[in-house]
Amino acid sequence: MTESFLFAIFFLIVLPFVFEIFLKLLNFKSKSFLNLPSFSVRKIFYYFILGSRVKTWPVSLIPVAMSSALALSHGFFDKIIFYFSSFSILFIQISVNLFNDAFDGKKGLDDSSRKGPFRLVGSGYLTFSQVRLMAFISCFIAFLFGIPLIIKGGALILLIGLICLALTYFYTGSKYSILELGLSEIAVILFFGFFIVFGVYYLQTSRMNFSLIYLSLQCGLWALSALLINHLRDEKEDKKRARKHVVSVYGRIPALFLFVVCQAFIYLLCFYWMGMGLKSGAFSFLTLPFSLIMIYLVCNNLPSKKYNFYLAFCSFCYILFGFSWIAGLIF
Numbered sequence: 001m002t003e004s005f006l007f008a009i010f011f012l013i014v015l016p017f018v019f020e021i022f023l024k025l026l027n028f029k030s031k032s033f034l035n036l037p038s039f040s041v042r043k044i045f046y047y048f049i050l051g052s053r054v055k056t057w058p059v060s061l062i063p064v065a066m067s068s069a070l071a072l073s074h075g076f077f078d079k080i081i082f083y084f085s086s087f088s089i090l091f092i093q094i095s096v097n098l099f100n101d102a103f104d105g106k107k108g109l110d111d112s113s114r115k116g117p118f119r120l121v122g123s124g125y126l127t128f129s130q131v132r133l134m135a136f137i138s139c140f141i142a143f144l145f146g147i148p149l150i151i152k153g154g155a156l157i158l159l160i161g162l163i164c165l166a167l168t169y170f171y172t173g174s175k176y177s178i179l180e181l182g183l184s185e186i187a188v189i190l191f192f193g194f195f196i197v198f199g200v201y202y203l204q205t206s207r208m209n210f211s212l213i214y215l216s217l218q219c220g221l222w223a224l225s226a227l228l229i230n231h232l233r234d235e236k237e238d239k240k241r242a243r244k245h246v247v248s249v250y251g252r253i254p255a256l257f258l259f260v261v262c263q264a265f266i267y268l269l270c271f272y273w274m275g276m277g278l279k280s281g282a283f284s285f286l287t288l289p290f291s292l293i294m295i296y297l298v299c300n301n302l303p304s305k306k307y308n309f310y311l312a313f314c315s316f317c318y319i320l321f322g323f324s325w326i327a328g329l330i331f
Contacts (some may be wrong), residue, residue: 004079005072009326012065012086013319016057019049048134051101051120052094058315059226060093061086062322063196063219069326070215071204073278081152081203084145088161089196091142095168098135102128103172139165153203160199164191182244188227193220214272221262222318228259229298229314233307256299263291266321273325283328287320 064086071077105121106128120126142165150158167187171178178187193216201212231238231247232255238248247255267288273281294317297310 005068005077005082005330008068008079008082008086009065009323012061013323015061016054019054019057047120047126050118051098051126051131051134052138053097055312055315056093056097056226057090058319058322059192059223060089060196062222062318063192064089064200066215066219066322066325067197067200067212068204069329070209070211071201073329074205074209076205078204081149081200084148085200085203088142088145088149089164091138091145092164092168095135095138095142095165096171098131098138099169100172102131102135103177105131135168139168149203153199157199157203160195164195167191179243179245182249184227184231184245185224188223189217189220192223193217211272211276214269218266218269221266222314222321225259225262225266226311226314226318228255228262229307229311231255232259232298233303233311235303259298260295263295267291273328278329279331280325280328283324284321287317287324290317290320 064082068077068082101119102121105119120131121128143161146157146161150161167178170176171184171187178184197216197219198208198212202208228246231245232252235247235252238245246258267285270281270284273284275281294310294313297313298307301307301310
């Protein structure tokens with residue numbers, strides 16, 4: 001059982017890096033690539049991966065790994081459930097990213113002045129309709145991967161899945177979107193924390209555990225940290241867009257304070273695992289220096305394209321934290 005889990009974890013580690021290398025190797029601005037037919041499988045696949053924002057994948061994959069590790073420590077692990085839940089959740093996140101790309105591009109929000117990375121619609125490589133179709137296809141793939149999970153988990157998993165699929169569209173795709181209502185921080189903690197952690201553990205064990213609350217908070221706060229870096233980078237643009245989140249409403253200083261508090265609570269919650277007699281808490285603390293470096297970089301630099309690196313570094317820190325926690329739990 002442990003060997004199957006370790007292989008599955010290795011797979012999750014490698015997956016984002018493989019696709020990131022793929023994006024680096026293929027120059028989408030080269031003449032040979034641009035001259036490919038519009039409906040070339042190679043071209044569509046590349047744009048799909050590019051729009052999926054590979055650097056953000058760990059935010060959805062690490063909670064699956066950590067929740068599955070907790071289930072394994074309690075004597076339960078189903079590798080089929082692990083893979084299907086990983087891909088279903090990943091494609092839900094990809095859908096969010098593609099819908100965001102499509103609707104921001106349609107509204108003219110992703111122009112040449114933005115500090116964020118490449119966008120498909122805003123850069124003119126694909127139309128709004130094409131990227132929106134990609135997002136719906138991603139939702140459909142997430143649903144297909146979710147079918148065995150619904151069969152295993154029943155009505156609870158079906159309800160969680162339907163809520164998550166609805167959130168993919170309503171995050172940015174509605175007149176009353178989550179971003180414009182000022183609910184993005186709450187939505188991120190709920191989805192990337194509680195929904196994933198509780199859902200995956202329940203699928204693996206068919207039961208609940210009090211410890212899931214602490215694990216959900218840690219995963220949710222990591223996701224919120226990444227979101228805050230994203231919002232800090234886009235502070236000026238989001239104020240013009242009338243988007244409501246901590247940075248645009250309260251300003252940079254309160255947002256930085258919240259960012260530091262998030263990181264502090266993540267590591268303070270490690271004491272719970274130590275109190276339970278688990279090495280995962282102590283192992284997680286080994287990653288604290290990386291968190292401090294991230295805090296220093298974000299707090300001592302004004303919004304610029306450097307924040308794209310800080311966002312990637314946040315994902316890297318999360319990977320280190322997650323797998324240190326897992327190592328302490330199963331070894």
